Amino acid sequence: MLKGISLRKILFVEELDLEFSPNLNILSGETGAGKSFILDSLGFALGFESPKNFPVSDESSGEVTVCFEVSERNPVRTILNKRGYQSGTEIFIRRTHSPGGRSVAFINNSRCSSDFLKEVALYLINIHGQHDTSQLLNKRSHKELLDKFGDHEKLVNQVRESWTEYQLQTKLCQELENRIEVLARDQEFIAHSLLEFRDFDLKENEHQTLESRRTGMKFAARNREAIEMVAQNIGSGGITKMAIEAINALGKVKGGSEEVLRNVQDALERVLVEIEDTERSMDELKKNMDIDPYELENLENRLFAIRALARKHNVQPDELFGFWNSLEDKSSELDVEQNRLKELEKARNTSYGEYNKRAELLTKTRKRVAQKLDRQISAELPPLKLENAVFRTSIETGQEGSTGKDDIQFLASTNPGVPIGPINKIASGGELSRFLLALKVCLTNMDTDVSMVFDEIDSGIGGATADAVGKKLMGLSGNSQVVAITHSPQVASLGSHHFKIEKHVKGEDTRISVELLDEERRIDEIARMLSAESITDEAKSAARVLLGE
Numbered sequence: 001m002l003k004g005i006s007l008r009k010i011l012f013v014e015e016l017d018l019e020f021s022p023n024l025n026i027l028s029g030e031t032g033a034g035k036s037f038i039l040d041s042l043g044f045a046l047g048f049e050s051p052k053n054f055p056v057s058d059e060s061s062g063e064v065t066v067c068f069e070v071s072e073r074n075p076v077r078t079i080l081n082k083r084g085y086q087s088g089t090e091i092f093i094r095r096t097h098s099p100g101g102r103s104v105a106f107i108n109n110s111r112c113s114s115d116f117l118k119e120v121a122l123y124l125i126n127i128h129g130q131h132d133t134s135q136l137l138n139k140r141s142h143k144e145l146l147d148k149f150g151d152h153e154k155l156v157n158q159v160r161e162s163w164t165e166y167q168l169q170t171k172l173c174q175e176l177e178n179r180i181e182v183l184a185r186d187q188e189f190i191a192h193s194l195l196e197f198r199d200f201d202l203k204e205n206e207h208q209t210l211e212s213r214r215t216g217m218k219f220a221a222r223n224r225e226a227i228e229m230v231a232q233n234i235g236s237g238g239i240t241k242m243a244i245e246a247i248n249a250l251g252k253v254k255g256g257s258e259e260v261l262r263n264v265q266d267a268l269e270r271v272l273v274e275i276e277d278t279e280r281s282m283d284e285l286k287k288n289m290d291i292d293p294y295e296l297e298n299l300e301n302r303l304f305a306i307r308a309l310a311r312k313h314n315v316q317p318d319e320l321f322g323f324w325n326s327l328e329d330k331s332s333e334l335d336v337e338q339n340r341l342k343e344l345e346k347a348r349n350t351s352y353g354e355y356n357k358r359a360e361l362l363t364k365t366r367k368r369v370a371q372k373l374d375r376q377i378s379a380e381l382p383p384l385k386l387e388n389a390v391f392r393t394s395i396e397t398g399q400e401g402s403t404g405k406d407d408i409q410f411l412a413s414t415n416p417g418v419p420i421g422p423i424n425k426i427a428s429g430g431e432l433s434r435f436l437l438a439l440k441v442c443l444t445n446m447d448t449d450v451s452m453v454f455d456e457i458d459s460g461i462g463g464a465t466a467d468a469v470g471k472k473l474m475g476l477s478g479n480s481q482v483v484a485i486t487h488s489p490q491v492a493s494l495g496s497h498h499f500k501i502e503k504h505v506k507g508e509d510t511r512i513s514v515e516l517l518d519e520e521r522r523i524d525e526i527a528r529m530l531s532a533e534s535i536t537d538e539a540k541s542a543a544r545v546l547l548g549e
Helices: 035-045 075-082 114-121 140-150 153-200 206-234 239-251 258-288 293-312 317-380 429-443 463-477 519-531 537-546
Strands: 002-010 013-019 024-028 062-069 090-097 103-107 110-112 125-128 390-401 404-413 451-455 482-485 497-506 509-516
Touching (some): 002 035, 024 035, 024 463, 035 125, 035 451, 035 482, 110 114, 125 429, 153 317, 206 293, 293 317, 463 482, 497 519
Parallel strands (some): 024 482, 024 497
Antiparallel strands (some): 090 103, 497 509
């Protein structure tokens, strides 16, 4: 139950405190007096974004505090305790709004996020605005309303999970099918290229090896004459012969310094050894320079062919062998991917089977719940002066989606002999309001802890019909607290508490005041609502009649 609301330093309000009764609370006032401002303040305190025209002082922080009384069975207490918030029979919610637009929220003086605040508010209050008839006008919302009535949240979530998994598997299959299509389109090219490569018989690193051999052969061709001359000068007719002759000549020298001669002879012997090693190296070098001109021609032809093949496949010659291997891999990749597609399709079919099973269960449950909703709404219509009206929930097979396969629409007929049809095409504005009220009654959890706020639910009706709506609201308030913002004197006369909202303008200063009316002031307010102009004695008399005096 909403015990009270307090506003501090909101632009139109410096300080305001309201205490509500546990039954039917009425808020009335002239158009533009500030009734919506009070409702906006309540919504802001419960975590919703403030409207663009929500007036907050530019000079100081505004603050809205609401107090709820809850029983031990209200699940909100468990939710709060699990999140570390102290909770008893009273829950205080406070939210501040700074001049810079930043808001801070508290539950029982502990900070909380606006998202958590909205979650908590679901267990405390239901706010039904004057524009909620759009839910009846919009066919897409009918499924949501039926599921809310049937408490299908768990079933819908299961269907949504299955649908998400099925969509994921479908996407994976589609992506793989596209890949297989590309691979299949390339298979002819790959097969032709592989035959070409196999006939070509390319060796790993062949291009580099041939390049190296070609470079050596060209080196030999350019330097053969000079190397042969060097070999000739070193050989037996050159330096080698001269060294041998010098050693032999030293052997004929007699007398003198034997040690010096021996040193010279040793040095020549060493030179001869080096010369002989050099001669052997030159012989080896000459052997490598024995170039077969046909070999060089064949080598260059092979290199030309390798480079031509590389250009054809748009790769570097040194990358050609790796490209060949990649073609070999791709030739078998099609089979691999086709086998993988079979596995994915199997998983997709399994996920669709699970989705289909859950969706059919949801459909079956919806049809059963729809009959219950139709009976309950039909029972609510006669007291709302819709005794000839018919309401029915149509469930047809629709497009598959995350909320099942059902096409759900509310149908109605408001007069005998009029064919039943879509409620948004059959019912007038006032009839829609009453259908909505009947729907809200059926959708509302009748726990006394949950307060209901109706913002001009009686819009567009009057007379006996407005009286019927008021009695319905009063009947609701016997089980659950109701706060009703209204322009209808018939509705206002049935309240247990009646607040009058007024706007006061003095120069450039605007203020809103809210007064809990006593019996005499209440007569005046209902008389004003009846007369719409000046309060006459006749209007006062009519007000007393409405109040049962």
